[in-house]
Amino acid sequence: MFRQVFHELTVVTRGRGLYEFTGEVEHWIRKSDFRDGLVTLHLQHTSASLLVQENASPEVRRDFEKFFERLVPDGDPLFEHTLEGEDDMPAHVRTALTTVNLSIPVRHGKMALGTWQGLFLWEHRRHGHSRRVALHFIGE
Amino acid sequence: MFRQVFHELTVVTRGRGLYEFTGEVEHWIRKSDFRDGLVTLHLQHTSASLLVQENASPEVRRDFEKFFERLVPDGDPLFEHTLEGEDDMPAHVRTALTTVNLSIPVRHGKMALGTWQGLFLWEHRRHGHSRRVALHFIGE
Amino acid sequence: MFRQVFHELTVVTRGRGLYEFTGEVEHWIRKSDFRDGLVTLHLQHTSASLLVQENASPEVRRDFEKFFERLVPDGDPLFEHTLEGEDDMPAHVRTALTTVNLSIPVRHGKMALGTWQGLFLWEHRRHGHSRRVALHFIGE
Numbered sequence: 001m002f003r004q005v006f007h008e009l010t011v012v013t014r015g016r017g018l019y020e021f022t023g024e025v026e027h028w029i030r031k032s033d034f035r036d037g038l039v040t041l042h043l044q045h046t047s048a049s050l051l052v053q054e055n056a057s058p059e060v061r062r063d064f065e066k067f068f069e070r071l072v073p074d075g076d077p078l079f080e081h082t083l084e085g086e087d088d089m090p091a092h093v094r095t096a097l098t099t100v101n102l103s104i105p106v107r108h109g110k111m112a113l114g115t116w117q118g119l120f121l122w123e124h125r126r127h128g129h130s131r132r133v134a135l136h137f138i139g140e
Numbered sequence: 141m142f143r144q145v146f147h148e149l150t151v152v153t154r155g156r157g158l159y160e161f162t163g164e165v166e167h168w169i170r171k172s173d174f175r176d177g178l179v180t181l182h183l184q185h186t187s188a189s190l191l192v193q194e195n196a197s198p199e200v201r202r203d204f205e206k207f208f209e210r211l212v213p214d215g216d217p218l219f220e221h222t223l224e225g226e227d228d229m230p231a232h233v234r235t236a237l238t239t240v241n242l243s244i245p246v247r248h249g250k251m252a253l254g255t256w257q258g259l260f261l262w263e264h265r266r267h268g269h270s271r272r273v274a275l276h277f278i279g280e
Numbered sequence: 281m282f283r284q285v286f287h288e289l290t291v292v293t294r295g296r297g298l299y300e301f302t303g304e305v306e307h308w309i310r311k312s313d314f315r316d317g318l319v320t321l322h323l324q325h326t327s328a329s330l331l332v333q334e335n336a337s338p339e340v341r342r343d344f345e346k347f348f349e350r351l352v353p354d355g356d357p358l359f360e361h362t363l364e365g366e367d368d369m370p371a372h373v374r375t376a377l378t379t380v381n382l383s384i385p386v387r388h389g390k391m392a393l394g395t396w397q398g399l400f401l402w403e404h405r406r407h408g409h410s411r412r413v414a415l416h417f418i419g420e
Binding site: 002036037052053054059060063064066070099102103104105107114139140 | 282284286318320322323324325326351352358359360361369372373375376377379380381383412414415418
């Protein structure tokens with residue numbers, strides 16, 4: 001019998017960086033006794049992203065930040081929209097260059113992630129925020 | 141009872157820039173009386189993108205364009221593929237750096253977008269085009 | 281009657297570049313007699329991407345590579361994480377800038393791709409790999 005379930009997760013950030021939340025999604029799947037289906041994650045923000053990446057060592061996380069700091073620097077004189085801070089427009093651009101939206105098959109109660117893949121929330125603002133992820137499962 | 145419905149939207153562009161079409165998708169959801177499920181949008185083009193972003197003030201939209209004009213400039217001598225115009229290969233690259241594909245949960249008849257999120261079609265060619273978005277809903 | 285089916289595809293790469301696999305997905309859809317629904321593709325790797333792009337002429341493919349080689353150069357002194365080779369961290373960044381995750385409506389037994397769209401696996405490591413794509417179909 002097919003069914004669908006909605007849920008919402010909050011990821012609290014402490015400023016820029018990658019925050020893994022694979023465990024929270026797995027916990028919801030286990031607790032809800034989903035066996036086979038499709039889980040969709042939608043991040044409800046315009047200055048943070050969802051990222052599927054290596055359960056990253058600290059230097060991989062630092063390298064991601066350093067790359068984006070060079071590519072989309074804070075305070076870039078290119079940007080007109082600076083009212084909300086010099087990291088605001090760069091945060092929107094970083095979000096546009098990554099994604100806020102993922103759909104992952106679930107089989108035998110587990111997401112079809114690769115061995116090295118984890119789910120991360122990527123905070124692009126300098127200050128911490130409380131970020132909401134809308135979750136949806138459809139399946140058996 | 142689960143059901144699924146297909147639809148197609150056309151977004152007419154007048155050259156480069158962001159065109160919001162959140163209202164058109166909401167109208168389809170309301171008209172079709174979808175309550176709970178998953179809506180998927182797939183843009184059927186290789187030189188335009190789908191973007192979830194702030195219901196952007198004019199200067200935010202200009203900043204997005206300016207960033208991409210610097211990152212992937214038209215007429216860049218790097219590119220060999222120039223037959224279809226100097227904005228053609230940059231348009232493909234901009235599309236690859238963003239996305240053409242989104243899936244968003246629908247609950248109580250509304251997409252689970254954040255307060256500041258809207259759905260945009262991002263035209264990457266200099267001239268206007270008629271862009272088709274394939275829509276799919278599965279749910280109740 | 282709704283049903284869902286899982287599958288796994290392997291795309292063997294011979295180093296950096298775009299490998300089209302639209303035909304393999306179409307073959308699975310035909311063989312399984314799917315008529316209407318949603319197909320989801322999830323690439324189980326952190327140094328390769330999924331890309332929907334023009335059934336690209338060789339020079340378009342070369343231009344994509346050249347753009348990424350300039351944007352995220354191998355051996356960039358910016359990166360600390362170099363243990364697995366000077367193309368490793370650039371491959372993670374290229375993956376983050378594109379995507380590993382797609383959902384495409386299927387109608388009358390065909391994916392709702394545009395006339396010029398094909399599904400590509402984009403290998404970002406210099407050496408060849410065997411890349412796994414998890415597939416899911418839900419529909420009728």
